[in-house]
Amino acid sequence: MTDVEPLLAAADAARPAMRKASAATRADWLDAVADALDEARDELVPLAREETHLPEARLTGELGRTTFQARLFAEGLRTGELTPVRVDPEDPGWGMGPRPELRRTVVPIGPVLVFAAGNFPFAFSVFGGDTVSALAAGCPVVLKAHPGHPRLSRRTAGVVVDALRAAGAPDGAFGLIEGVEESITVLRDPRIRAAGFTGSTAGGRALFDIAASRPDPIPFYGELGSVNPVVVTPAGWAERGTAIAGEWVGSLTLGAGQFCTNPGVILVPDADAFVAAVEPPVPGRMLSESMERNLAARVDEVAALPAVHRAAQSEPNDQGVRTTVLAVSAPEVMADPRALDVEMFGPAGLVVGYSSQDELDAVLRLVPGQLTGTIQAHSTDDDPVARHVAGALEDRAGRIVYNAWPTGVTVSGAQHHGGPWPSTTAPTSTSVGLAAISRWQRPVTYQGAPASVLPPELR
Amino acid sequence: MTDVEPLLAAADAARPAMRKASAATRADWLDAVADALDEARDELVPLAREETHLPEARLTGELGRTTFQARLFAEGLRTGELTPVRVDPEDPGWGMGPRPELRRTVVPIGPVLVFAAGNFPFAFSVFGGDTVSALAAGCPVVLKAHPGHPRLSRRTAGVVVDALRAAGAPDGAFGLIEGVEESITVLRDPRIRAAGFTGSTAGGRALFDIAASRPDPIPFYGELGSVNPVVVTPAGWAERGTAIAGEWVGSLTLGAGQFCTNPGVILVPDADAFVAAVEPPVPGRMLSESMERNLAARVDEVAALPAVHRAAQSEPNDQGVRTTVLAVSAPEVMADPRALDVEMFGPAGLVVGYSSQDELDAVLRLVPGQLTGTIQAHSTDDDPVARHVAGALEDRAGRIVYNAWPTGVTVSGAQHHGGPWPSTTAPTSTSVGLAAISRWQRPVTYQGAPASVLPPELR
Numbered sequence: 001m002t003d004v005e006p007l008l009a010a011a012d013a014a015r016p017a018m019r020k021a022s023a024a025t026r027a028d029w030l031d032a033v034a035d036a037l038d039e040a041r042d043e044l045v046p047l048a049r050e051e052t053h054l055p056e057a058r059l060t061g062e063l064g065r066t067t068f069q070a071r072l073f074a075e076g077l078r079t080g081e082l083t084p085v086r087v088d089p090e091d092p093g094w095g096m097g098p099r100p101e102l103r104r105t106v107v108p109i110g111p112v113l114v115f116a117a118g119n120f121p122f123a124f125s126v127f128g129g130d131t132v133s134a135l136a137a138g139c140p141v142v143l144k145a146h147p148g149h150p151r152l153s154r155r156t157a158g159v160v161v162d163a164l165r166a167a168g169a170p171d172g173a174f175g176l177i178e179g180v181e182e183s184i185t186v187l188r189d190p191r192i193r194a195a196g197f198t199g200s201t202a203g204g205r206a207l208f209d210i211a212a213s214r215p216d217p218i219p220f221y222g223e224l225g226s227v228n229p230v231v232v233t234p235a236g237w238a239e240r241g242t243a244i245a246g247e248w249v250g251s252l253t254l255g256a257g258q259f260c261t262n263p264g265v266i267l268v269p270d271a272d273a274f275v276a277a278v279e280p281p282v283p284g285r286m287l288s289e290s291m292e293r294n295l296a297a298r299v300d301e302v303a304a305l306p307a308v309h310r311a312a313q314s315e316p317n318d319q320g321v322r323t324t325v326l327a328v329s330a331p332e333v334m335a336d337p338r339a340l341d342v343e344m345f346g347p348a349g350l351v352v353g354y355s356s357q358d359e360l361d362a363v364l365r366l367v368p369g370q371l372t373g374t375i376q377a378h379s380t381d382d383d384p385v386a387r388h389v390a391g392a393l394e395d396r397a398g399r400i401v402y403n404a405w406p407t408g409v410t411v412s413g414a415q416h417h418g419g420p421w422p423s424t425t426a427p428t429s430t431s432v433g434l435a436a437i438s439r440w441q442r443p444v445t446y447q448g449a450p451a452s453v454l455p456p457e458l459r
Numbered sequence: 460m461t462d463v464e465p466l467l468a469a470a471d472a473a474r475p476a477m478r479k480a481s482a483a484t485r486a487d488w489l490d491a492v493a494d495a496l497d498e499a500r501d502e503l504v505p506l507a508r509e510e511t512h513l514p515e516a517r518l519t520g521e522l523g524r525t526t527f528q529a530r531l532f533a534e535g536l537r538t539g540e541l542t543p544v545r546v547d548p549e550d551p552g553w554g555m556g557p558r559p560e561l562r563r564t565v566v567p568i569g570p571v572l573v574f575a576a577g578n579f580p581f582a583f584s585v586f587g588g589d590t591v592s593a594l595a596a597g598c599p600v601v602l603k604a605h606p607g608h609p610r611l612s613r614r615t616a617g618v619v620v621d622a623l624r625a626a627g628a629p630d631g632a633f634g635l636i637e638g639v640e641e642s643i644t645v646l647r648d649p650r651i652r653a654a655g656f657t658g659s660t661a662g663g664r665a666l667f668d669i670a671a672s673r674p675d676p677i678p679f680y681g682e683l684g685s686v687n688p689v690v691v692t693p694a695g696w697a698e699r700g701t702a703i704a705g706e707w708v709g710s711l712t713l714g715a716g717q718f719c720t721n722p723g724v725i726l727v728p729d730a731d732a733f734v735a736a737v738e739p740p741v742p743g744r745m746l747s748e749s750m751e752r753n754l755a756a757r758v759d760e761v762a763a764l765p766a767v768h769r770a771a772q773s774e775p776n777d778q779g780v781r782t783t784v785l786a787v788s789a790p791e792v793m794a795d796p797r798a799l800d801v802e803m804f805g806p807a808g809l810v811v812g813y814s815s816q817d818e819l820d821a822v823l824r825l826v827p828g829q830l831t832g833t834i835q836a837h838s839t840d841d842d843p844v845a846r847h848v849a850g851a852l853e854d855r856a857g858r859i860v861y862n863a864w865p866t867g868v869t870v871s872g873a874q875h876h877g878g879p880w881p882s883t884t885a886p887t888s889t890s891v892g893l894a895a896i897s898r899w900q901r902p903v904t905y906q907g908a909p910a911s912v913l914p915p916e917l918r
Contacts, residue, residue: 015854016850019850019854061556064554064555065555065556068554068555069555071554072554086872086873087873088871088872088873088874094869094871095527095530095531096523096524096527096528096869096870097520097524097867097869099869099871100863100869102869102871102873102874103873104873104874104875107853107854109886109887193879193886208671208676209671209672212667212668212671212672212676213668213671216827216828216879216880216881217667217671217880217884218880219885219886219887368675369675375908375912377912381909381910381911381912382911383911386911386912387911387912390905390908390912390913390914391475391478391914394566394903394914395474395478395566397903398901398902398903398904399903399904399905399906400903400904400905400906400908401906401907402905402906402907402908402909402912403907404559404906404907408556410553410555410556410558410559410561411555412547412553412558412561413545413547414545414546414547414561414562414563414904415547415561415563415904416563416902416903416904418901418902419901420652420675420901421675421676421677422675425676426678427568427652427678427901428568428678428897428898428900428901428902430902435902438887439887441887442857442877442878442879442886442887443857443875443877443887443889443894444853444856444857444858444859444875445857445858445859445873445874445875446849446858446859446861447858447859447860447861447863448860448861448862448863449834449849449859449861450840450861451840452840452841452842452845452846453834453836453840453845453846453849453861454849455849455850455853
């Protein structure tokens, strides 16, 4: 096992300087890294291509998304949006007794551990959303590289470290580790004050349990699995059922289906007709052989459930992976809802046929917490079922997508990428969008302190 | 064991109506309960007096604080401050690709379990801050009564239930349970989506572990123990050391010392002179015999540590409880810092003498996470040490009190009552002040949905 102590010590030593750095200074750091990564594109993208088998256009776009995200956080720091302060003036007439002056700011929670994801080698990896939001908050970051793209991770980390140093950030602001054992040692270390994770429910749960069972438990922000249900309303079906089937397969197989927002379950009024309209394409190459094996195992698991049947499949790709469509009826899945809780990570989906609104409601009640829920309704905006379905989805998902598809998560202020367990371990927080920074910020209120004592942002 | 099933079923059944109730409607519910509690004052205060031994004036004041708090949340609901929405318009030119319209709201996290505290029979009990903020968020509340004031709890719950019903809130919006086993059954129930707790570190930790080990872990907001360090700077000491000693003992013995913000540790430049200036008063009667026994055990535990000595004590009160002041030097406590981690809940404090800023820094680094940290500095606002101490306290506490005392936590927008472990289980959240509502709110973002599908607040 590699010795993680020097890196932990450096992260801890970086704390005071990180806290003292102004929001504008931290913004400069993020911009510097974004510029350096853009400049290294011609080196990084081919590395990513070799290790992940993802197409060049996708990877170039993803790197662009990654640096855009960093610059968006930088902008939010400069405008003050990401460093909220609130002042309550002294009030001798306050209803519960005289109120002293209170000034609230946010401080970095401390060094954080971020686990990189495998399916976004840039946007959810070394300098992905968790890293960027934590650095924006002023937290030193220890990044656990994903084993799926080790050379890209090391090279990206090299660019990040060099750019941060050149921009004047303290040593220890960012460090890379590899290895599961190493990451668990770091997760248990008292100097680490929070952790972020994007990945499988099983892996995330194991790490959550470690974080929660520390002598000093820490927040663990895990973004885990989802089947991202799609509801096709009767009116939507009647108007454009065939088109919806085509769009669904497109979303389901985008990036070989390897997205946490992949629409893995679709509820339709006529399952047979829907399946007949589906033309499953030969999927792109998956990230790794272990992903291929895992997909096959999950598809077999769901297909083996009572009443689930294999409804359609594509020809295999060069690695033998096919796009697979399974099907089941609402009453059948109500009798055995396990199929609604298995994420078939990859180009595979389950069609659930419902024949009444009662059946639709009953199935939705059996779906556990989700990152997204999608409504495919009539295009006229007065579909009588759509509002009802939105309410049901809202009760279990973090984002409701209307007449569009859940894959593709834009980074912006109003974005929310989260949801109840098992989609995340922290249902009140988001891992995408500007609000992601609040996971790493701890409020502190100053009571009655003069300007000479206040931190600069509160003066 | 009492059957908690009917109450859980009612809370779960209340969910849809609670979600559909507008912010203004929920505000009306809170106001109705506040009015009813104020009207019941002459019945409730004597009950509280009998069960808690707290003085009438304190209890009357606390009930006033409690109803003020409910009305403040009601006002925040009406102004929109507590129901934040954010809209990002569609933007075809967005830097990472066309952005769809996103509208974010917050929805109730679901039924919550609240554990009442013993030391505030109104403000942190049946209709205390956790209950009020959860109801404000639209969450049904199951309230676990504190065994220290069972009759008051039942009577208060009766007033709450009647007032909610009369105001049109759904049945199941609020319910009372008693008993540890009962509360654990509720905490493990999948219908409960979050929990709040105010009490001891040991009790809170045990419940946190249950919440975290559920098949579906839920947020557990525990406000636990603190020693609330006070630093007297050399200049503050030179200017008004004797006055500070008197004020400290006043804060330390307020309410018989039974506050989570009790200033249990004070760092002073001259421990002997400080102790000589302290005149420990005979304490008021504590809440219960078990509190008396626990205080004696904790004082004995700290006094038995190497180099800690009993420096001053009062005459005993009728129950035999004395105000106790222990003392130790900074180098001694640096050699064995256990005394900094024991909350002597009651009228007891530890004086730590430091002889240099290095010693002061070293001791503060050994103090674990705290609700508050206090600075007693020179009155001229240009005390050279004060800013430095503020930075050290900010690193481990949620509220920095300047030339005042930490007991007495006002409820307002900029308040923060929280801190790193072990002062809480959730360092990014507060249990006092308007921001407490966000613990019970889950964001949901609508993407591209027409007005007919959006919830009213997003239209």
